[in-house]
Amino acid sequence: MSDKLRIIVIGGVAAGPKTAARARRMAPEAEITLIDRGTMLSYGSCGLPFYLDGTVKNLKDLVSTSYGVTRDEEYFLREKGINVLTRTEVQAINRDTKSIQVRNLDSGDTYTLPYDKLVLATGATPVIPPFEGLELKGVFRLYHPDDARAIAEKIDEIEEVVLVGGGFIGMELAGALNNRHLFVSVVEMQEQTLAGVLDPDLEAVLRNRLQAKGIEFYLKEKVLRFEGDERGNLREVITDKRTIETDACIIATGVRPNVELARAAGLTIGPTGAIAVNEYLQTSDPDIYAVGDCVENTHLISGRKIYLPLASTANRQGRVAGDNVTGHKSRFKGVLATAVLQVTDWNIGRTGLGEQEAKDLGYEVVSAITPAHDRTHFHPEHGLVILKVIMDRRSRKLLGVQAIGPGEVDKRIDVAATALNFGATIDDLADLDLGYAPPYSTSIDPLQHTANSLRNKLAGLARAITPLELKAKIDRGDDFLLLDVRTEREFQQKRFRGAKKVLSVSLDKLREHLFEIPRDQEIVLMCESGVRSYEALRTLEGAGFKNVGYLEGGFQTWPYGPSGLMS
């Protein structure tokens, strides 16, 4: 028997290969074996939606290195010196003898392999509810490249598609298929899409924009079954509220961690249902590590365990586990639940805690939403970003940031994640020395602009009224004056219809028309983005007006149009 260190890694998609590759570089002498049930290794499953909308031309690109070599068994053996066993299932872990029992899925042979260190990278599996009609042609899921191939083969025959589930994958797919000019509907059981990613206020704005692009949403609605025609083709998705005629549907109702092997071996499963690991990514057996989509993580702000399977986490963990299994202590501290995704041409991102999550943890939450240009408005490539910053009033600490828009969202999210990592206060955020030039930003970055809005709010400089609050006031029939301070031209182009009393006085005429504005009633100021109405609020308060608020985010964050109050 060899006296070399024997490392076995189970799972060949993301965290597994990364662990094996790092272990190889740290321990050139080790015997490293990578085992996978399938035949496709190290594929970029995050790229699947981009294959479906035509952005990525070949599925093969998802399993290639940047220099064009396919990451197959040969690649791992030749370039990395890693033995790969594909079509091989691990049936059991025998912790006493430190060995695993495996079966070759083609030959049926079973045998035993000894390990010194074992790494579980067993991933996750899509959750498919037991709908009636799952077997119909046209019912898909999207997890493996084979799923994407199956959809792609049919896509030219598909005009209408129903996404079952409005989570991360469902929404990415909705966007990809809308890009391809399919008629897309999303059915989601919860009150909002992207629950856990976006707070309801930002999600409402996003959904409003996606509706305008032709995507239909059926929320708080449950799929009951699928119905097909006599040839076994899907024809209808039946929900608890309606029948949606369609050519195809894709089920994207989430994933669950693959923990059966770990559970059978007696390893601790955490409160989230994923494998529990310590900061060295060790399971309850010190010789067995676990990484990627099968493990739970620690949230760096709440300290709680969360299950959030992401490729970025998988890759960072692979490096850490590769170090630890070769005797080099390395820690994985946790995550901030940072995530970014694209839906049509809108970018979406988040990091840290959501507003409700923060409240549940006992923080005294203050938040602000501001729309802004991602670069100087005179630069032709500028785009809108709508940012939400969430903080704790007592400590002034940043708790979370979310952003949506066609503009550069990802940069602000990464800056926010970095600030959160170090326990930044809102003042720290506003003080950051970020880079500015017209192609990249505004002279005060949108993220800092939002931080400043929050600081103004904390200082009592402005009573901000959220769209939700304004809508409630209108719906209740409150007696207040909606004072629109945009230019007359903007007012002609679009305006609120719902409020009882609306007055248009553009900001540049406000000071000389103060006498026209009633002092005895509540005033809600509004403009396009909140900047001018905030300025107007300071002017009115300076002139002695007492009961003034402004619509935070203005028209840009008003989610109840275009069919609602806005025309």
Add this chain to the structure above:
Amino acid sequence: MSDKLRIIVIGGVAAGPKTAARARRMAPEAEITLIDRGTMLSYGSCGLPFYLDGTVKNLKDLVSTSYGVTRDEEYFLREKGINVLTRTEVQAINRDTKSIQVRNLDSGDTYTLPYDKLVLATGATPVIPPFEGLELKGVFRLYHPDDARAIAEKIDEIEEVVLVGGGFIGMELAGALNNRHLFVSVVEMQEQTLAGVLDPDLEAVLRNRLQAKGIEFYLKEKVLRFEGDERGNLREVITDKRTIETDACIIATGVRPNVELARAAGLTIGPTGAIAVNEYLQTSDPDIYAVGDCVENTHLISGRKIYLPLASTANRQGRVAGDNVTGHKSRFKGVLATAVLQVTDWNIGRTGLGEQEAKDLGYEVVSAITPAHDRTHFHPEHGLVILKVIMDRRSRKLLGVQAIGPGEVDKRIDVAATALNFGATIDDLADLDLGYAPPYSTSIDPLQHTANSLRNKLAGLARAITPLELKAKIDRGDDFLLLDVRTEREFQQKRFRGAKKVLSVSLDKLREHLFEIPRDQEIVLMCESGVRSYEALRTLEGAGFKNVGYLEGGFQTWPYGPSGLMS
């Protein structure tokens, strides 16, 4: 006399208007006066290069709000309640009487204005060396929108242009005019362009790429004079080494702070020659504040005073000064010397200390340069970013980051600036939970990839050889084997010609061809970006090879081609 707080702000471009606007919002009752010698207020001078290359269509856009209103005297008076005196020069500050003496440049009238708080936002002035021939037609500078207008009026007649000065503005202009298909030369006295922005190694890579786009560089070269024809048109730029025939030249030899008024009033001028302020932006007179391009800043890492006039700093300072002059304590802590700019389609950014600067401060500097894709290679919009991370070996603290490339540089710089702000170590940087999805990043962000390279270097995993070191070895005629581990096809496409011994063994064949590789001599591994040669290095060291290094950054950071060693 009024009992209202009287605030006077001198200078109407960036920091001045921002200070006045913030002061207005904080103190609605105050009497605020903004004074400027010119007539154009609050113009976005950072946009001037983008006007010249046609990206920004109208100069008017640079003085408009995002909702299309021109920021003129009327705007400030009506929207902000700020009195503006244009074409008005401040002749003296009388600190004893707390008043300023001003002169109307049109009428010649002089009068006195009292202040409670005075803010100097007097900006900077281009330094124009006393070249002979400055009066020739075709000799320009670019500082004020009028300068841009003058160039734009002539630009269709210009085929060749010489930029005198290869600093920030000179290089932005070189890029803008190259975009417009002019033949551009840059004459720079120093050994490199963008001194103080980029370290020489990255600058060499950038310059190499810009040369390939047709920009010519004359370094360590001094302009002596300009010569014209009989009609007074510029024809030649004469340097100490050559005569450059040209249609036009633009002098961009830096700016100096306008401190005359402050000096005459006896205010302290700092070691950089700019006005000294404390963290409240107060000058040595507690009732006089100074902001923007006329003040010096504290570098947050070195603690030293630096003069770095930037619009982002000016705007952040304006808010702080606006608070302080209205009695709300607010601090401006300092800067990290973060800067971003665009030259042709290459993005350039930096933050923190440069390598030499860090060495001079006594740090034990370790750095790494890595080229990487800014997003997954299968996404069609991916672009190259070349990152340099600089750290201190003893504390493992990050000291600075620089980046160049057509890919998304600005995001990595902002993340780095945020990390630097909190005293991050290289390990913190690698651990950050940044957002990943194919349109935005790679599953390990390029910045973290570079951080990992540095950690490998610190752990002694790899002997990295810089392009400079390799070139020196080649030039000296050192006896070593250059082992190229790219694919055979890549090797056929381009390869090194300079080294005496070159061997091509692609990474996937390395393990089986180990016996062909001589064990008795020094080996330098190389590939396209450094990733495969690092992997090869680990393989060779694992197989017992003792004297192996790899070319850091590979071909991507090799600055001596295409006319040199690379074909």
